[in-house]
Amino acid sequence: MKLYTYFRSSAAYRVRIALNLKGLAYEAVPVHLLRKGGEQLQPAYRAINPAAMLPSLEDDGGATLTQSVAIIEYLDETHPATPLLPPDPLGRARVRSLALTVACDIHPLGNLRVLKYLVHELKASDDAKAAWSRHWIAEGFAALEAMLAGSPHTGRFCHGDTPTLADCCLVPQVFNALRFEVDLTRFPTISRIHAACSELDAFIAAHPSKQLDSE
């Protein structure tokens, strides 16, 4: 398998964690989001993924998959060992809801293309841009913290005592939160789960600082 990735891309980071949790080997193909006006925007990458976003996964059969959550669901269906979703429909719904709270409600607002629009089109200052990022992370983390702290299904990880799709999404978002200096003491359950994940090899090896294209 071939993963088109960028060390700091939050969505690519999710898929790296999932691949590692499942023990699947892959070739990392770096796509630099800042160089050459954004390598993801060039025709060569658009031919792979017309949405010009990361990650994309080329599977062993040559098919190309896009959208990190769809890719992780696919990996879970095709490599069922070390499942990343629980077996019961309500549990699966809870894990997907936690994952999508990150993937739909937090991450899209802090995406590079959005921050560029704020600066270039809306003339936002650096401070306003940073405040924007912090605002949406804090807003989304407040929801996640309530969902996690208020549920008997939360265990050592987001759902029970093994990592799931929800943890694959949460950890890269905490990485971003730390970059933007969000005060995480307000989110003790998120912080505790992040710490538990950070002890696992699969999460450690997926960290941006451990990638070949890391700067």
Added chain:
Amino acid sequence: MKLYTYFRSSAAYRVRIALNLKGLAYEAVPVHLLRKGGEQLQPAYRAINPAAMLPSLEDDGGATLTQSVAIIEYLDETHPATPLLPPDPLGRARVRSLALTVACDIHPLGNLRVLKYLVHELKASDDAKAAWSRHWIAEGFAALEAMLAGSPHTGRFCHGDTPTLADCCLVPQVFNALRFEVDLTRFPTISRIHAACSELDAFIAAHPSKQLDSE
């Protein structure tokens, strides 16, 4: 089943379509996003969904589910008749990727809370706010159009000749695009699929104009 909904909420609209496609009866509980400072932000609704977003679904067993895409996956797992995902993993990955291109890359940027932030915090004018909404819809639709037009799997609907999760997400986004006067002639495949969906009772009955709380 009980669906917490708002006639114009794009995410609630997705779930209404899915419920209708599956022929599942439900009680619609309106949550008005604009009245009383936003009913979704009040303690009564936050007790149901801490994320203070729509929709939420209370299933017949009393469990509450959140995040529209997670809810539709749950309905598909628990009511497998009229499947909303294809049977093969690659097809499922494609449908999820199309759905998430709407749910992650387009819709979150046009959400009410985001538009409010643009106006109140970034002092965006009405014109700048409308341009923002149009920009992200057009950007996302360009990606979707390429994904749909370039694939042999696209049929009468987004994937083959029966509606899927992808169509449940696409149609409400087209509704929003029309509200913001996005030029849809640039997206002939999206327009054709939208027209095909609009002939079906399940989509017609889910339309914002047909809801009890419609204004």
